[in-house]
Amino acid sequence: MKHQPTIVLTFLLGISILLIFFDLNSKVDALKVFFNYLLAPAPEIALKIIDRQRELGENIVSFVNIHQENRRLKEEINKLKFVETQYDSILRENANLCSSLSLSGKVEYKIIAARVISRDPSNWFRTLIIDKGKNSGIKPDMPVIIYFKDEVNLIGRTAQVENTTAKVLMLTDSVSYVPVKNLRTQETALIKGQEKANLVLDYLLPDSDIKIGDKIITSGIGKVFPPGIPVGQVYEIPIQDNIYYKEVLIKPMISWNKIGVVYLLTK
Known part of the structure; x- marks a missing residue:
């Protein structure tokens, strides 16, 4: 120790x-x-994992955006196809209209297509509104026709015209009068509306040679409506006591409930 x-x-x-x-x-x-x-590698690996997760999230968002964009583009393509179909249909109708209107003789007409955008439920057989107006060259008293069952038919004339719209006075309106003639006999008369689907052929002589089924067309008198446009057919000749003239009922060759695209005629 x-x-x-x-x-x-x-x-x-x-x-x-x-x-x-x-x-x-x-x-x-x-x-x-x-x-x-x-x-040292542990933080780098963690950062790489975080970056990969961020990239994965961005890729998922990008995929969703691309999917939504593709769906939007498909909808646009379908809309364009529909418009193209409608345009081709209008072009074909225009060609047929020009061919049909060649019977008007020396006067050439320019055709303006328009769509019906409104009708008054309380005045269904009086007027309709179209999507063309002064900005498209529309003026009052322009004939308005429709292409129905491969044939041109008159439906009225323009009345009140605004910048982008116009009101069409239909043949069925009670104030509408159109000079017409019997295609078979060439006898002239007036078509007037009665705010119903059918029309009245007025101012026929009592001894007029008119028959059921006769085709009534515009006469060209008055220079508002070109001659030769179909208006309707005789479907009833009532017995009347009037010794001065008689009235005949005319059935238009169109459906007033199927007016979508109309055509306006201008010289």
């Missing part, structure tokens, strides 16, 4: 000498480098 302090002192002295000759800092630095090497 007497040598115990000496042993402790010798041990401490040896440790001191080792610390002098042994570079502890370099070893500590080496350990730091080693552990940094082991742990």
Whole structure:
């Protein structure tokens, strides 16, 4: 036990000498480098995973946007196909109209197509509104026709005209009068409306040679309506006591409930 302090002192002295000759800092630095090497990839991998997730999210959003855009484009294509079909139909009708109107003789007419956009439910057989007006060259008293069952038919004339719309006074209106003639006999008369689907052929002489089924067309008198446009057919000849003239009922060759596209004639 007497040598115990000496042993402790010798041990401490040896440790001191080792610390002098042994570079502890370099070893500590080496350990730091080693552990940094082991742990360094972990943050990089985490960042890569986060980036991949972000890219995946962006790709999903992009896919959804592309899908919505494709759907919108398909809808636009379908709309364009519908418009193209309607346009081709109108072009064919225009060609047929021009051919049919060649019977008008020397006068050439320009055809303007328009769509019916409104009708008054309380005055169904009086007027209708079309989507063309002054800006499209529409004027009052322009004949309005329709292409129905491969034939041109008169439906009325323009009345009140605004910048982008116009009101059409139909043949069925009670104030509508159109000079006409019997295609078979060439006898002239007037067609007037009665605010019903059918028309009245007025001012025929009592001895007029008129029969059921006779075709009535415009006469061209008055220079508002070109001659030769079909108006209707005789379907009833009532027995009358009037010794001066007689009235005959005319059935138009169109359906008043199927008027969608109309054509206006201008010289």
